[in-house]
Each structure stands twice: as C-alpha cells, then as structure tokens.
Amino acid sequence: MIKWLGGVGNEEDVVVSTRLRLARNMANYKFPELMTEEEAELVTNQILNTMRDNANPYRFYRIKDLSDIEKNVFVEEHLISPNLSERIMNGSFLISSDEKSTIMINEEDHIRIQVLLPGLDFEKGWEISSEIDDLLEGEIEYAFHEQFGYLTACPTNAGTGLRASAMLHLPCLSMTGHINSIIEGLTKIGLTARGLYGEGSKVSGYLFQISNQTTLGEREEDIIKKINKVVVQIVSRERSTRAYMLDKKHTEIEDKVFRSLGILNYSRIISSAEAMNHLSNIKLGCDLGLIDNMDPKEILSLMMDIQPASIQKSTNTIMTEEERDIYRAQVIRNNLINMEV
Amino acid sequence: MLCQICGKNDATVHFTKIINGNVEEMHLCSSCAKENKDIEFAFDFPFSFQKLFTGLIDSVQDKGLQEKDISCQCGLTYKEFLESGKFGCAKCYDTFTGDMDSLLKGIHGHNRHEGKIPAGTKDKIIQKKAIDSLKSELEKSIKVEDFERAAYLRDEIKKLREKTRDI
Numbered sequence: 234m235i236k237w238l239g240g241v242g243n244e245e246d247v248v249v250s251t252r253l254r255l256a257r258n259m260a261n262y263k264f265p266e267l268m269t270e271e272e273a274e275l276v277t278n279q280i281l282n283t284m285r286d287n288a289n290p291y292r293f294y295r296i297k298d299l300s301d302i303e304k305n306v307f308v309e310e311h312l313i314s315p316n317l318s319e320r321i322m323n324g325s326f327l328i329s330s331d332e333k334s335t336i337m338i339n340e341e342d343h344i345r346i347q348v349l350l351p352g353l354d355f356e357k358g359w360e361i362s363s364e365i366d367d368l369l370e371g372e373i374e375y376a377f378h379e380q381f382g383y384l385t386a387c388p389t390n391a392g393t394g395l396r397a398s399a400m401l402h403l404p405c406l407s408m409t410g411h412i413n414s415i416i417e418g419l420t421k422i423g424l425t426a427r428g429l430y431g432e433g434s435k436v437s438g439y440l441f442q443i444s445n446q447t448t449l450g451e452r453e454e455d456i457i458k459k460i461n462k463v464v465v466q467i468v469s470r471e472r473s474t475r476a477y478m479l480d481k482k483h484t485e486i487e488d489k490v491f492r493s494l495g496i497l498n499y500s501r502i503i504s505s506a507e508a509m510n511h512l513s514n515i516k517l518g519c520d521l522g523l524i525d526n527m528d529p530k531e532i533l534s535l536m537m538d539i540q541p542a543s544i545q546k547s548t549n550t551i552m553t554e555e556e557r558d559i560y561r562a563q564v565i566r567n568n569l570i571n572m573e574v
Numbered sequence: 575m576l577c578q579i580c581g582k583n584d585a586t587v588h589f590t591k592i593i594n595g596n597v598e599e600m601h602l603c604s605s606c607a608k609e610n611k612d613i614e615f616a617f618d619f620p621f622s623f624q625k626l627f628t629g630l631i632d633s634v635q636d637k638g639l640q641e642k643d644i645s646c647q648c649g650l651t652y653k654e655f656l657e658s659g660k661f662g663c664a665k666c667y668d669t670f671t672g673d674m675d676s677l678l679k680g681i682h683g684h685n686r687h688e689g690k691i692p693a694g695t696k697d698k699i700i701q702k703k704a705i706d707s708l709k710s711e712l713e714k715s716i717k718v719e720d721f722e723r724a725a726y727l728r729d730e731i732k733k734l735r736e737k738t739r740d741i
Contacts (some may be wrong), residue, residue, distance in 0.1 A: 262663070264662055264663055264664075267649060366690075370692050370693065376663075377691070377695050378667055378687070379699055379702070380685070381667060381674070382687025382689070384664045384667055386660045386661055387660050387661075388661070388677060388681060389681055389682075391667075391678065391687075392682065393689045395689075423683070447683060447684075448682065449681075449682035449684050449686075449687060450683060450685070450686060450687070450688055451688060452690075453689045454689075455688075
C-alpha cells in the first residue's frame, strides 16, 4: 500500500487526504528560475546541512538522478509536485521515512514543505509543517518582508506561503450534479476545487482537491479553520446524498458498483481513466457497505498504483500505451483477488 | 476527441476554415495548433493566469516602469515580470514596488501579512516598531522645545539601533 496512507485518519469515507504546503525562500539568493547551478547547489547544501541532524531520517533524491519512470511515480503518489519533476538541473527533495513529509528544493521557490496525511487533519498537518519550518529557520535566513510576509516567486503565494488542501471522494455529489453549485460557492469564499494532481489537472475518479486560493492577510490558523469548516460541510452533504441514494436508488447504486467490479475482475485491456472511474465506484461500494470484503484504502492505493508511471515501475520496463493497458488490467485483477478478505 | 494531426493528445483547439465556400473543420491539440500555419492569430497557451493578475497593476505606474525599462538587481526586467507574473528574487518586491500594495490586494484581498513571523525577524520587527514610536515622540518634543526630553529620546533610539544591529 502507498506508505503515507498508513494509519487511521478522520472522515476517511469521504476525505482521502489532507495536505499542507509552505512556500519559503532564502534571503540573499535569486529565486530558482534565475539562479545558476552553483547558487542552486549552495541553497541545496544549506538545506541538507540543516536537516542532517534531524532525529527523523530523511531520504534525499536529485531529480537528475531519477529516471522518467521513477520521478513520475513520486508525482503519481503525490509525494512531489509535477513542477519539481521538471526541474531537472537543480531540483531535489527530501522525504521522511513515513513519506508523510517532503521538502522540495528549488521548485518554483527554494523550499516547499509538504505534509500529507490520510483523512482529515489540518491541525496536525499544520503542526508538523510548522515544526519543519522552525527547524529550517533555525539555520536559514528566510526572505521575509514586514508587510508582505514570506516572499515567494509568484505573488499569489506571498504572505503565509500556505496552501492547505483536502482531497475528497465525492461520487454521489458528482452523480447528482450538486458538485457544480458547491464548486461555484467555493470560489466565492476564497477556496477552489481542482483535479487529482492539482493545478490544471482533470477530475478523475470523482476525486476533488479543495484548497485556499489566497495566502496573504489571514493567519495560518484562520485559513485552516475556514477550509476545515467547509470540508466538514461537504463531507456531511456527500454522506446525506449517499444515504438518500442508497435508500431511494438502491438497485441503481448496487448495479453501478457491481458492474464496475465485474469489469475490473474480467477486463483484459483498460486505460487509467476507465480504471479510475471503476475503482472509484468500488470504493463507494466499500464505504456504503455494499462490498464488505475489501479495504477501501487498498482501493485508493491501487488508484495510484495503476497510473502510467507506477504501472511501469513494477516491471521496470518502458511500455507502450497498449502494453500498459494490458498490464494494468492484469494488475487490477490480481489485486482484487488478493484483496478479498 | 483526439487531435487530428498527432492523434495522441486531446483536441482542445477547434476551428472552421471556409475558403471559397469550402468548409473544413479542424480539431487539434494545443501543441499541434501552435505549429499550424492556418492559425495565424497569436494563441496564448495556456490561458495566462499571470497576465490576468499583472493586469491588476495600476496602468499609470505600469507605463512609467516599462518606459524606464526598470530592472531588478537579479536581472529581471519589469516587462519580463509582466510576462511571467513571477519575481526573480526577494528584492523584486521592493524594486517593482510602486504599486505592490494594489497588486497584492487585487490577488488576495489584503496587502498586509498576518500570521507566522520567523523568530529572528520577529525581534527585529518589534525593535523597529519601538524605534519608530520613539522617533515620533522625539519630533513632538522638539516641536514643544522640550530639549531635555529630546536628548533622552535620541540616546534611547541610538541604544536600540545598536541592539538591533546585534540581532
């Protein structure tokens, strides 16, 4: 199973994960876009030196040392951003042993701290990310402005540099179309909904990322409180819609879930997009109690394991799209059989 | 729908060509559309969010900075900033600052940071605020010709300044 999904989280029937990201820059260095290789190396070394004595061991990777498949697996598992994986010259990252914390180096900003937790837990996420932040700040002078706060390459991140997001599984709000009015409402209160892999990515498997849009002018605790309140409301609306559908449209829901199970159990060729939709239906079936011999977390983990790069990693060979689709169908069949308890 | 040229990516650009009554429909992905000579008007791929917010900068100031060809010590010019919407270094916030307040207010609805402050900087900011308040007190004392008090305040400011330098 994907490591960071480990442990018990809150509201896991709807909330897949909570993520906090802090953008920081070092004073006296150009931002990554303009810096030379030598400067990038100095920045990297300072961060490494600071983290070296940390009680929790971190693994260190340079983007240039990773194969295309390897770096895309990190992206597909949400451990690094797609943007970092493209920083071939100067990008690198540190990752904690439980894979819940990542420090990305020389992405758009010198430092991007990410904390990823299963279920809903913004408070703990903020606590962990702020601790890492304090640790770095002990040794590193940050670019900080009295009025504008933490300075970032993009002014849309300035201030707190905090992006807090929750990944939600909203199949019933999507099926009923209620999701559209929710997304519309979110933008009115400074929040935004995105697809599975963040900015610019498509919604897949009814998974939505809800995050704050603005970072300046509100305290971190207030940003987190606001988004938490909204997420709790969406969770309760998704649950009530699920209950309603289970009551009024029981056979239709059952049909959807078991049809997906049938397809995944017997298909021989399947694209990641199609597989995501069926796995999403199966997760819903688990959460509704229609399927009682599978762990919904294993399904979530499988959703990431069947992405294009992750599929190729297990065999360590580069495959064509067709080969991937065939192998994916096989991986899903095997996993579903093994999953049954 | 897949792109008609590469057949790999989703078609996101759809256009209809009518020449002498012959209607031809094209469905292309953004990268093939960029290379297609039939589409001569400049596409902005993808829709630039950055341009949307750099558009928030006051146009009078914008013209001034552009005409003067202002650039920051990191080498970034004002024009480049408007194109990319990204700063080159922390100093850019001061270099292009003329209307930073309204740019940030336009993006965030606020232009003053609330929340976490790096511990080292926190002390500096507190000292700076203390110095500012002593300075305004000093001015008042001079106005009312209370020179004894003014001398005392001047020494206090000097002391605080030295202390700040040590942080």
